[in-house]
Amino acid sequence: MKLRWRMLPMAFAAIILLGGIAMFSAGIVLQGEEWAMQPWNDTVCEDGVLNTGSVTDRNGLLLTTAQGGERRWIGDELTRLSMLHIVGDPEGNIGTGVLSAYPEILAGYDLLNGLYSADYSGGTLRLSADTELSRTAYEALEGRNGAVLVCNYETGEILCAVSGPSFDPADPAAQIPDGAYLNRGISAVYPPGSIFKIVTAAAALEQIPDVLDRVFWCEGGCYVGDDYVSCSGYHGEVTLEDAFAVSCNCAFAELALELGGETLQEYADAFGLTVPQQIGNAETAAGGFDAYPDGTSHLAWSGIGQATDLVCPAAFLRVVCAAANDGVAPDLTLLRNGNPNGGGERLMPGDTAAKLLEMMDYAVSYTYGDWSFPDLEMHAKSGTAEVDGEEPHAWFAGFVTNPGKPYAFVVILENGGSGAEYAGAVANTVMQQAVFG
Amino acid sequence: MVQSIIRVTRLLLPVLALCVTLGVMIRAFRRRPAHGFGHRPWFLFLALTLFGVMIALCITNETWWTEPLTLMLFIAFLAVQWMSFVFAGRGGMRAELTGFFLTDLGLMVAALNDTGAFHTQLICVAAGIAGFYILRFFLRNPAFMEYLRIPAAVCCLGLLVACLIFADPVNDSKSWITIAGFTFQPSEIAKVCYVLAAAIPERKRGGFKELLIFTVFSAASVLCLVVMNDLGSAVVFFCGFLAAAAMRKWGYPAAAAGLLAGGGGGYLALNLSGRAAGRFATWGKAWEFANEGGYQQTRAMAAAASGGLLGLGVGQGWLRDVYAASTDLVFCVICEELGLIVAICAILMIFLTCVQAVFAARRGRSPYLVSCACIAAMILAIQAALNALGSVDILPFTGVTFPLISQGGTSAMTCWWLLAFTGTEFMPAFHAEEEEETPSEEEVEEE
Numbered sequence: 001m002k003l004r005w006r007m008l009p010m011a012f013a014a015i016i017l018l019g020g021i022a023m024f025s026a027g028i029v030l031q032g033e034e035w036a037m038q039p040w041n042d043t044v045c046e047d048g049v050l051n052t053g054s055v056t057d058r059n060g061l062l063l064t065t066a067q068g069g070e071r072r073w074i075g076d077e078l079t080r081l082s083m084l085h086i087v088g089d090p091e092g093n094i095g096t097g098v099l100s101a102y103p104e105i106l107a108g109y110d111l112l113n114g115l116y117s118a119d120y121s122g123g124t125l126r127l128s129a130d131t132e133l134s135r136t137a138y139e140a141l142e143g144r145n146g147a148v149l150v151c152n153y154e155t156g157e158i159l160c161a162v163s164g165p166s167f168d169p170a171d172p173a174a175q176i177p178d179g180a181y182l183n184r185g186i187s188a189v190y191p192p193g194s195i196f197k198i199v200t201a202a203a204a205l206e207q208i209p210d211v212l213d214r215v216f217w218c219e220g221g222c223y224v225g226d227d228y229v230s231c232s233g234y235h236g237e238v239t240l241e242d243a244f245a246v247s248c249n250c251a252f253a254e255l256a257l258e259l260g261g262e263t264l265q266e267y268a269d270a271f272g273l274t275v276p277q278q279i280g281n282a283e284t285a286a287g288g289f290d291a292y293p294d295g296t297s298h299l300a301w302s303g304i305g306q307a308t309d310l311v312c313p314a315a316f317l318r319v320v321c322a323a324a325n326d327g328v329a330p331d332l333t334l335l336r337n338g339n340p341n342g343g344g345e346r347l348m349p350g351d352t353a354a355k356l357l358e359m360m361d362y363a364v365s366y367t368y369g370d371w372s373f374p375d376l377e378m379h380a381k382s383g384t385a386e387v388d389g390e391e392p393h394a395w396f397a398g399f400v401t402n403p404g405k406p407y408a409f410v411v412i413l414e415n416g417g418s419g420a421e422y423a424g425a426v427a428n429t430v431m432q433q434a435v436f437g
Numbered sequence: 438m439v440q441s442i443i444r445v446t447r448l449l450l451p452v453l454a455l456c457v458t459l460g461v462m463i464r465a466f467r468r469r470p471a472h473g474f475g476h477r478p479w480f481l482f483l484a485l486t487l488f489g490v491m492i493a494l495c496i497t498n499e500t501w502w503t504e505p506l507t508l509m510l511f512i513a514f515l516a517v518q519w520m521s522f523v524f525a526g527r528g529g530m531r532a533e534l535t536g537f538f539l540t541d542l543g544l545m546v547a548a549l550n551d552t553g554a555f556h557t558q559l560i561c562v563a564a565g566i567a568g569f570y571i572l573r574f575f576l577r578n579p580a581f582m583e584y585l586r587i588p589a590a591v592c593c594l595g596l597l598v599a600c601l602i603f604a605d606p607v608n609d610s611k612s613w614i615t616i617a618g619f620t621f622q623p624s625e626i627a628k629v630c631y632v633l634a635a636a637i638p639e640r641k642r643g644g645f646k647e648l649l650i651f652t653v654f655s656a657a658s659v660l661c662l663v664v665m666n667d668l669g670s671a672v673v674f675f676c677g678f679l680a681a682a683a684m685r686k687w688g689y690p691a692a693a694a695g696l697l698a699g700g701g702g703g704y705l706a707l708n709l710s711g712r713a714a715g716r717f718a719t720w721g722k723a724w725e726f727a728n729e730g731g732y733q734q735t736r737a738m739a740a741a742a743s744g745g746l747l748g749l750g751v752g753q754g755w756l757r758d759v760y761a762a763s764t765d766l767v768f769c770v771i772c773e774e775l776g777l778i779v780a781i782c783a784i785l786m787i788f789l790t791c792v793q794a795v796f797a798a799r800r801g802r803s804p805y806l807v808s809c810a811c812i813a814a815m816i817l818a819i820q821a822a823l824n825a826l827g828s829v830d831i832l833p834f835t836g837v838t839f840p841l842i843s844q845g846g847t848s849a850m851t852c853w854w855l856l857a858f859t860g861t862e863f864m865p866a867f868h869a870e871e872e873e874e875t876p877s878e879e880e881v882e883e884e
């Protein structure tokens with residue numbers, strides 16, 4: 001018998017040994033980070049909480065750092081309060097905060113060193129958010145519950161994601177207000193009210209060929225079957241642009257009935273309002289839109305952003321971005337240069353976006369008043385979402401087109417009253433800082 | 438202080454490990470024995486010593502370390518290394534290098550566990566090294582060793598049966614026996630006996646009766662282990678059987694019958710033993726059962742990945758606090774604290790033992806020595822594979838120890854004895870005149 005046959009079992013053992021180790025090494029190279037980033041990995045976690053890593057704002061300002069398992073925070077309290085929801089809390093209760101969403105960056109994993117870092121400080125994560133802007137936004141909330149989101153509609157970088165109520169993560173004895181762990185901009189959903197008319201208008205522009213030539217009739221309300229759909233005023237004869245600018249419910253009820261529940265739902269789905277949207281490793285809450293039968297007042301109301309419509313502010317920010325950015329919503333990110341290739345999703349054709357931009361511009365000059373937004377090239381739509389037995393939610397969503405400042409925003413004030421008046425004022429304050437600050 | 442030691446050693450240890458492995462690799466592929474000073478590789482040995490000293494340096498932050506006894510024991514261990522180097526024969530320093538390198542790692546694991554474990558480990562290593570040289574001395578005269586075949590076979594079966602009867606069940610498997618306060622694993626010692634018993638005798642080579650007895654004896658050994666519910670060891674013995682059978686005339690039919698019987702027996706064992714079946718149920722799906730059947734494997738993999746290529750530094754990991762980390766998960770402890778590079782070096786060392794065995798077969802004078810080397814190398818390789826790959830969910834998790842690295846006195850001792858059978862091809866023969874003998878049968882066949 002030849003020698004090589006005699007050695008077959010040896011060859012078999014050697015192949016198992018070397019092949020297996022090659023597989024394992026490949027696993028470490030390809031999936032090592034995934035394997036290592038476990039909440040029970042005590043190298044970087046304590047009691048399941050990451051206790052390493054630093055976070056800076058977009059300008060490199062150090063917001064929080066960890067050394068030897070202890071987390072330290074920036075000295076200024078207002079900064080801590082305003083950046084809390086984007087940074088996250090050390091206990092990991094704020095799931096969309098980067099402390100929870102980006103453990104692999106904070107742990108400082110790399111193949112050569114694994115999770116070793118010479119001073120046990122882990123890695124550094126640079127946010128896309130701006131501290132000054134966030135402070136301005138937090139102050140503008142004036143203690144009200146709500147959220148302010150600002151992003152760059154070309155790159156998707158989130159510049160500000162402030163949520164109220166907030167709490168001080170550096171003060172372990174701090175009273176944590178109810179719901180303070182919730183990032184209202186990303187993890188909450190609200191009835192959208194009239195800002196949803198952007199969606200209905202987009203659907204109408206594409207599905208009803210002569211919609212721009214139509215004239216709608218408003219006499220302060222209209223009947224759908226036996227149900228009365230009230231309007232905010234007596235608008236008389238209005239075109240689509242007028243109806244959008246003055247937020248005429250009668251016109252949009254008519255459009256919703258004509259489009260049908262299925263079509264509206266398709267648009268809500270296509271705009272990403274009903275499913276969670278990724279913001280890097282974090283994701284938005286899923287909104288909802290129910291398709292009501294033809295001819296019902298529920299269908300009419302659903303086209304006006306009432307009925308059972310629910311929208312997450314960050315998901316709506318994408319729609320506003322698309323309107324500003326030729327129909328493309330960039331991939332939102334919490335990280336500086338987090339979307340380096342400019343990835344995004346086309347939500348609507350360019351001409352629909354152009355028409356929406358025009359209508360939002362007209363809404364500002366015709367209804368809200370250019371004087372409310374000095375020096376800003378403001379395009380916006382307000383919303384006042386009725387809530388049973390409480391003050392309505394105030395919405396203001398839009399963007400500015402000042403040269404070199406491609407910023408989109410969404411402001412929501414929980415039970416804040418009139419959208420144009422209160423949320424609009426917050427939007428002005430924040431955008432003044434964003435553009436001129 | 439500790440941090441600065443770690444900062445330096447975590448860079449140096451992989452480099453030294455690579456040096457040692459490379460040196461052993463060059464020696465393993467060498468066709469002829471080195472002459473003059475070539476068989477005393479100073480550089481290689483310096484690297485090995487430095488490797489040991491650095492590991493010792495890293496654990497100095499453990500307070501017990503500075504106890505005089507411990508220090509003396511460690512210095513004695515280094516002295517033994519140097520003596521074996523200085524007195525190395527012409528064919529020497531092959532298996533020894535592998536043994537010392539792996540033992541360094543094993544001592545580190547034991548030292549991080551506790552003082553007692555470290556002392557036990559060192560004493561057993563000493564017994565192992567002593568046995569290594571005694572075995573080597575007698576192996577120079579294969580004709581004499583062949584007489585031990587029958588006693589070794591009796592001893593092997595005796596140990597396994599004794600284990601079956603007297604062992605205290607731990608975790609559903611009976612593998613430990615306590616005599617007068619000493620706890621040991623008879624199946625580990627049985628491995629050495631098995632090598633002695635299963636090696637091919639020079640005179641009765643190819644006899645059908647010999648093959649039959651050998652096969653029945655092997656089957657009985659494997660069966661004992663299956664009944665003991667020590668499936669990992671059963672697989673190790675079975676692979677040793679395959680290696681020994683393949684080298685015999687008509688060995689492949691016997692091996693095929695063994696495979697069939699082994700497959701059937703394995704299937705039966707799986708169906709009968711719930712615990713073993715449970716292990717197989719989570720095999721390949723550790724992450725799905727991360728807090729149940731895959732608990733140890735996922736912890737091991739996470740820790741191994743945390744180490745990266747260079748490791749977190751000796752004593753800086755957390756995996757050693759997980760159950761059975763110093764035995765079943767020891768490969769990942771090495772990955773975590775010393776890095777993937779050192780861990781791969783350890784695997785390569787075992788692999789090179791196999792390579793040496795194959796080269797021994799090409800050059801070997803004595804079928805007895807060659808078959809000893811092959812069976813021993815096979816057992817070491819399969820143990821290493823089952824341990825390392827089992828802990829990272831590539832093979833089923835069987836609880837087999839890693840040769841010389843896993844903590845455990847019996848295992849450390851017998852692995853040294855197994856090493857004595859390998860790397861013997863250039864060993865000077867007992868009778869000087871035999872060195873001039875005609876080319877062996879293998880070489881003739883090759884040509």
Ligand SMILES: [Zn+2]
Pocket residue numbers: 218219220221231232233234235236247248249250251
């Ligand atoms: Zn109206």
